[in-house]
Amino acid sequence: MNWRKAMMAITLATAAAFASMCAHAQAGSGDSEPAVATDARLAGDGERTRLVVDLSHSVPLGAFTLADPYRVVVDVPDVIFTLPTSAGQEGRGLVTAYRFGLFAPGKARIVMDVSAPVKIDKAFVLEPVDGQPARLVIDLVKTDRRSFLKTVAAPVRRIEQPPMPEPSVAIVGDNRPVVVIDPGHGGIDPGAVNAAFGVSEKELVLAIAIQLRNKLAATGNYRVMMTRDDDSYVPLGQRVRFARESGARLFISLHADSLSVNDGNVRGATIYTLSDRASDSEAQRLADSENKADMIAGVDLSEEPADVAGILFDLAQRETRNFSAQFARSLAGSVESTARMHKSPLKSAGFKVLKAPDVPSVLFELGYLSSAKDLELMTSASWQSNVTDAMLVAIDAYFAAQKPVEPLPVAMPASLGTTVGDSSNGSRPGAAIRP
DSSP: HHHHHHHHHHHHHHHHHHTTEEEEOOOOOOOSSSSEEEEEEEEEEEEEEEEEEEEEOOOEEEEEEEEETEEEEEEEEEEEEEOOOOTTOOTTEEEEEEEEEEEEEEEEEEEEEESOOOOEEEEEEEETTTTTEEEEEEEEEOOOOHHHHHHHHHOOOOOSSOOOOEEEEOOOOOOOOOOEEEEOOTTTTSSSTTTTTTEEHHHHHHHHHHHHHHHHHTTTTEEESSSSSSSSSHHHHHHHHHHHHHOOOEEEEEEOOOOOGGGGTOOEEEEEOOOOOOHHHHHHHHHHHHHHHHTTTOOOOTOOOSSSSSSHHHHHHHHHHHHHHHHHHHHHHHHHSSSSSEEEEEEEEOGGOOTTTSOEEEEEEEETTOOOOHHHHHTHHHHHHHHHHHHHHEEEEETTTOOOOOOOOOOEEEESOEEESSSOOOOTTTGOOOO
């Protein structure tokens, strides 16, 4: 492990947090209820562009810029966005697109992708007046890169991540395996979107994850935990740490892909495992896309300090990858009878969310939102029920095939979302050599 690089990253993380804020305006409000965003619009041209968001009441805000790619981030307290799914997909002037949602508990965020270096000329909230709603206003003007970089903290590594859960004491004697379900995306990061039908990946996979959680819990054989159980954003690295600190013996990340209009005939479920080299170009494309989640949310965590290294890491990861491959095969065999599978259902690539060295992990792409047939199936109650039943069968078969070994006592963290059951985990593959 390069300890000097790790220490530098930690120092940068501490120093950079919100040092990049380049505009801040307060519009005090005594309202305790979250504000509701009812409309948003862009106006202007390639020299000056304005974003206006209508709100039910005024809120305080903070705004800052990020480089490479150029972005403008606006932070506000808890806001309920009632904008259509397609909002922000079409840009204007300096803004090519924008997205919005929860970034952390009680904290909402708007991220604007901009086509060139910009300066935040104004950032303020107008109080409601004469029957008109409160309005959040951000004015951007074009500038040069040198001036832009003077106002941005680069490289930005961490910006107000949600707090890590406090560990709770494991209950001795309960050796049920811990299964962590990870609904992909969430909050500020919607994932893939089918705007025509108003379906987002984050909502779809959360609904399926909750069904799977409930079925696993009902068996009484597992302690089930989720990285999120609501529309909240969880950084990729935090999902991995949560699985490790939970003592997870299996980590399942649920997603739904989307391709361009020209690829609308591509369909079917795919199961991914971790690999240093992608199995094909499609796997590499998806990994690159999924690994950008933290940048989409307005934070680049691509160089978080490593927490494991050396031969123990290599040994644990080698064994873990074997177990991951075993479960991927079991899952594919179980699901193929109930869901349309991709022509190449088993793939691998360098997904950040699968990089826990001692937790067998898979990323399950349920299908393509860009495929009308897949979309119809994935949003069907019967399909969701059948697929989660098949996943339960695969999980049962996977653990039935594992040789029982002496469990290790580990501290259990409170779930980022929901914990079902009140007992400790059992052993897990790789536990004896965990770094």
